[in-house]
Amino acid sequence: xxxxxxxxxxxxxxxxxxxxxxxxxxxxxxxxxxxxxxxxxxxxxxxxxxxxxxxxxxxxxxxxxxxxxxxxxxxxxxxxxxxxxxxxxxxxxxxxxxxxxxxxxxxxxxxxxxxxxxxxxxxxxxxxxxxxxxxxxxxxxxxxxxxxxxxxxxxxxxxxxxxxxxxxxxxxxxxxxxxxxxxxxxxxxxxxxxxxxxxxxxxxxxxxxxxxxxxxxxxxxxxxxxxxxxxxxxxxxxxxxxxxxxxxxxxxxxxxxxxxxxxxxxxxxxxxxxxxxxxxxxxxxxxxxxxxxxxxxxxxxxxxxxxxxxxxxxxxxxxxx
Amino acid sequence: xxxxxxxxxxxxxxxxxxxxxxxxxxxxxxxxxxxxxxxxxxxxxxxxxxxxxxxxxxxxxxxxxxxxxxxxxxxxxxxxxxxxxxxxxxxxxxxxxxxxxxxxxxxxxxxxxxxxxxxxxxxxxxxxxxxxxxxxxxxxxxxxxxxxxxxxxxxxxxxxxxxxxxxxxxxxxxxxxxxxxxxxxxxxxxxxxxxxxxxxxxxxxxxxxxxxxxxxxxxxxxxxxxxxxxxxxxxxxxxxxxxxxxxxxxxxxxxxxxxxxxxxxxxxxxxxxxxxxxxxxxxxxxxxxxxxxxxxxxxxxxxxxxxxxxxxxxxxxxxxxxxxxxxxxxxxxxxxxxxxxxxxxxxxxxxxxxxxxxxxxxxxxxxxxxxxxxx
Numbered sequence: 001x002x003x004x005x006x007x008x009x010x011x012x013x014x015x016x017x018x019x020x021x022x023x024x025x026x027x028x029x030x031x032x033x034x035x036x037x038x039x040x041x042x043x044x045x046x047x048x049x050x051x052x053x054x055x056x057x058x059x060x061x062x063x064x065x066x067x068x069x070x071x072x073x074x075x076x077x078x079x080x081x082x083x084x085x086x087x088x089x090x091x092x093x094x095x096x097x098x099x100x101x102x103x104x105x106x107x108x109x110x111x112x113x114x115x116x117x118x119x120x121x122x123x124x125x126x127x128x129x130x131x132x133x134x135x136x137x138x139x140x141x142x143x144x145x146x147x148x149x150x151x152x153x154x155x156x157x158x159x160x161x162x163x164x165x166x167x168x169x170x171x172x173x174x175x176x177x178x179x180x181x182x183x184x185x186x187x188x189x190x191x192x193x194x195x196x197x198x199x200x201x202x203x204x205x206x207x208x209x210x211x212x213x214x215x216x217x218x219x220x221x222x223x224x225x226x227x228x229x230x231x232x233x234x235x236x237x238x239x240x241x242x243x244x245x246x247x248x249x250x251x252x253x254x255x256x257x258x259x260x261x262x263x264x265x266x267x268x269x270x271x272x273x274x275x276x277x278x279x280x281x282x283x284x285x286x287x288x289x290x291x292x293x294x295x296x297x298x299x300x301x302x303x304x305x306x307x308x309x310x311x312x313x314x315x316x317x318x319x320x321x
Numbered sequence: 322x323x324x325x326x327x328x329x330x331x332x333x334x335x336x337x338x339x340x341x342x343x344x345x346x347x348x349x350x351x352x353x354x355x356x357x358x359x360x361x362x363x364x365x366x367x368x369x370x371x372x373x374x375x376x377x378x379x380x381x382x383x384x385x386x387x388x389x390x391x392x393x394x395x396x397x398x399x400x401x402x403x404x405x406x407x408x409x410x411x412x413x414x415x416x417x418x419x420x421x422x423x424x425x426x427x428x429x430x431x432x433x434x435x436x437x438x439x440x441x442x443x444x445x446x447x448x449x450x451x452x453x454x455x456x457x458x459x460x461x462x463x464x465x466x467x468x469x470x471x472x473x474x475x476x477x478x479x480x481x482x483x484x485x486x487x488x489x490x491x492x493x494x495x496x497x498x499x500x501x502x503x504x505x506x507x508x509x510x511x512x513x514x515x516x517x518x519x520x521x522x523x524x525x526x527x528x529x530x531x532x533x534x535x536x537x538x539x540x541x542x543x544x545x546x547x548x549x550x551x552x553x554x555x556x557x558x559x560x561x562x563x564x565x566x567x568x569x570x571x572x573x574x575x576x577x578x579x580x581x582x583x584x585x586x587x588x589x590x591x592x593x594x595x596x597x598x599x600x601x602x603x604x605x606x607x608x609x610x611x612x613x614x615x616x617x618x619x620x621x622x623x624x625x626x627x628x629x630x631x632x633x634x635x636x637x638x639x640x641x642x643x644x645x646x647x648x649x650x651x652x653x654x655x656x657x658x659x660x661x662x663x664x665x666x667x668x669x670x671x672x673x674x675x676x677x678x679x680x681x682x683x684x685x686x687x688x689x690x691x692x693x694x695x696x
Contacts, residue, residue, distance in 0.1 A: 139604035140645040147602060165566055165587060206550055207561075237561040303607040320634075 103145035106135035107155065107169055113294045118254075122182060123247050124174035129157070129167040130301035131294070150204050159206055159242040161234065162256050170245065172200070179232060182246045188226035194219075195227055210239035258288040262295040266305060266316055273317035345624040351639070353653040359405040362390045369617060370662045373428040374472065377664045379408070381436055383423030388412050389438055391450070394664070409453060417446065417455045424465060424614065430472040437480060439465040445482055445492060459492045459499065467615050471515035479537065481523050483510030489525050491537060503535055505543045512571050512615045516595065518578025524595075526569035531562065532583050534598060545598035547583070549591060565589060570615055573629070575642060576622035582629055582642070584618060586610050590631065592642065603645040609633050617660035632658035
């Protein structure tokens, strides 16, 4: 039975031993003191990983250990109130990037993967919510942190049209600059600037309603039509609109095709499973324009593939259902 | 554990704490029980199970052949290997048996003298357990997907019925007729559930992706339509609020009635605050749901952190309710699981599946010893 405990510190982020997997590491059977992390996986020695920007253990959030009952047996002493307190070492965390293991840091990391040159800088870097899940192990915590960032106004969450569940995350600043650049000199520039100035900071939601736009923010129907033409709003229902990114159509097209292509690579493999290192080492098919790592993060976070830890590294397998 | 016992004995701790810690430990140790079995009577799949709330001893099951069977779960023989016997059944030869598949059965919440069953043959039948005759029959225009009677109410005897039509009907057992119709949904109602905390609060889930909370005493519309994005509330917008991105299949209140769990065909399960309708954003990951009808899942009660048991393909996935963590998958069935039910006294958790097998999951260690303790 192989159990992977928390990963060693990622060199790109600060040197914190994160104890997210406290339950596993506190078991006496694994050896080591509770403060140390014990690693059994061999993935970091793989030469492929030295070249990828996400070094060593890129997907801490989703590894399943072979024997699920370990988790249950370790929850049992907790219910009886027997807990081991462990001392946290001195923590240096970069306030801009957030603590490593938080959603903020994950979003920053993932933004590096977005291919800006592909869209000639006209599109702000978009990261998907499912990619954040692949880096942050606890989904509820990730959701809550993203919601906090949304409320503070640092990021905007946007509904990507192809799947009601897929939400894109964009930094508000990037969004603002790109939208202004895109509508420069066009007839709807005035409406768009008014929208960016008044509505964006005030309302952090994904969608906007008719009465909100007309009464609270004072938009006329013609101005709303301008916004839809500019690509800033997309129709959701009669009288309600989603926030949208102008020019995102190309991105969505590449994304959907790329996702199908990467899933197809796993599907065509023998037994419908592939080692992560092997998948990342293969040449990306032409359809995959956004990069293999970008798509793999999304597939793992969206649970379209099961992530299993083995002695040779992480294995991606298509689920049976 | 011994520390807990001595603390309880000396009065240092609340007796409830020991019970809750022990319940949680037993739920965490759930495994397929090889010693207990249930007699097989049904010829087809089983759609619904219900264990009576009074003693936790009798279980009703409704099958897709229209047959309803009553089992006695108590093990009065001293042997460890035991098959739960069927006490009686309403088989195909009974004059009042349902013509098509039985979708929901429920015991009368206050005693075992009566139970209700609803079926695809557009009827809701009320049965007397001792004579096994129908005491009353309610006929509807459309097939009935689900019904529920309030488990706590003493002021009313309303049974909420969800049918293929978009209207929720409330049938009064005292007067024998349909007393209310709740309008608001646009497609078939797949699940209904009364709140275990308040007498008059009802939750309904529909194939139009909406979940509505109703106060049945109010004449005008529903109280809240749940919105998964937690957007700003305004009257004009209620039509755009969706709880899920697909059909909403299953509803379950937590045992204290403060939260509501919903499951949808978008493979998501969501936890809602039942007083203000807010999505608590607890993320359970992908909860596979391919069911075209309702999915019946259940929540534990009496544990220190509650667990939800959801049929997931041919296994049962166990999650903690408030943190969304997946604890385990209970494996044992060969085909898809349709429903499951939790019994809190012995933590014997029975579920069944499409091809007529019952499987009981319970704690495997020293069950005899622990049963004596709780008695």
